Amino acid sequence: MPNNQFKRGELYSVINGMASTAVARRLQKNFRQAGLEITIEQWSVLYHLWKEDCLSQQELCNRTFRDKPSITRLIDNLEKQKLVKRIASKTDRRINLVCLTDAAKEMQNLTIDLANQTMSEALIGVNKDEIEIVKQVFQKVYDNLT
Amino acid sequence: MPNNQFKRGELYSVINGMASTAVARRLQKNFRQAGLEITIEQWSVLYHLWKEDCLSQQELCNRTFRDKPSITRLIDNLEKQKLVKRIASKTDRRINLVCLTDAAKEMQNLTIDLANQTMSEALIGVNKDEIEIVKQVFQKVYDNLT
C-alpha cells in the first residue's frame, strides 16, 4: 500500500475523532458549568437563528448541514425548552418558520462568549494563517463531496 | 463584539458541521454500495485493530477518542456481526482483549481502499502542505483541550 494513501486515511480518522470531539466536549462542559441546559447541537441551531431569526426548517438544514429529521427533532427539543417556536408561514402552508423566544434571545451573549472563550483555549498556538488554511481545506472538502 | 472572536466561533461551526460530516456520509455511502454492512464508527474501531490486533477496550477508547460506554456498545455490535470477539486477558481479569475474526481481517483491504478513494475525492485541489497544516492544527487543538 503506497505510503501517501495511508496518510489520507489517517487524516480521515483525525478529522472525525479528535479535534472536533475535543472542542465539542469542552464547549458542552462550559455550557453546563455556566448553568446552561442546552446541547451544542441545539446551540448550533440557535447560533444561526441569532444571525437571522425565523428561518424555515429546510433553511436550517442547509445552514447546519443536517438532514430534515435531525432538524425536526432538534426543533422539537428546543420547543420543549421554550427556546423557539414554530410559526406557520402565511405564504406557503408547508413551511414552519422557526423563531426565537425572548428566553433564547437572552442567552445569545453568554453562549457566544463561552464559545469564543472555548475557541480561544482550543486555538492557543495556532496563527491566523493556519486557521484560514483549515477553513479553506474544509470548504474544498465540502465542495468536492456535495 | 470584536470581529476576530466571531471568526473563531465560525471556525467551530465549520469544524463540527461541514467537512467531517460530508466525508463521513460519503464513506458510509461507499461502504453500502460495496455491500459492506458496517458503520463508519465500527470501521474506525476495526481500523485500529488492523494496525494492532487484540487491544483492550480502554486502549480502543484512547485511540478512537471515545468514552467507555461508546466502545462497549460498538464492540457489542461488532461482536453481533461476528467481526470481533472479546477474549478475557489472562494476566488481568478486568480486561477484555478485542480481537479480529477472520471475516474482519478479510475486510481490511477493501475498506481501506474505499477510505483512500473517499479521501482522494474529498481532497481534490488540496495540497500536501495544506493537509499537513490541518493535521498540525488538529493536534494542537486536541492537546490544548485535553
Add this chain to the structure above:
DNA sequence: TGAAATTAGTTGCATAACTAACTATATGCC
C-alpha cells in the same frame, strides 16, 4: 384544469454519543 412531480416537514427504526451510577478486579499502603 388536473394529474404528475416536487418540496416541506414528520415518524419509525437502528446506531451512536455523553453522563452518571454501577460491578468486579487490581493496586497501594498502613
Add this chain to the structure above:
DNA sequence: GGCATATAGTTAGTTATGCAACTAATTTCA
C-alpha cells in the same frame, strides 16, 4: 492481611444522527 483507592468494563437514560417511508401543500405542464 485488609481497607481505601484506582482501573476496566457494563447498564440506564437522554439526545442526536442517518435512512426510508410517509403526509400535506405547492408547482409544473400537458
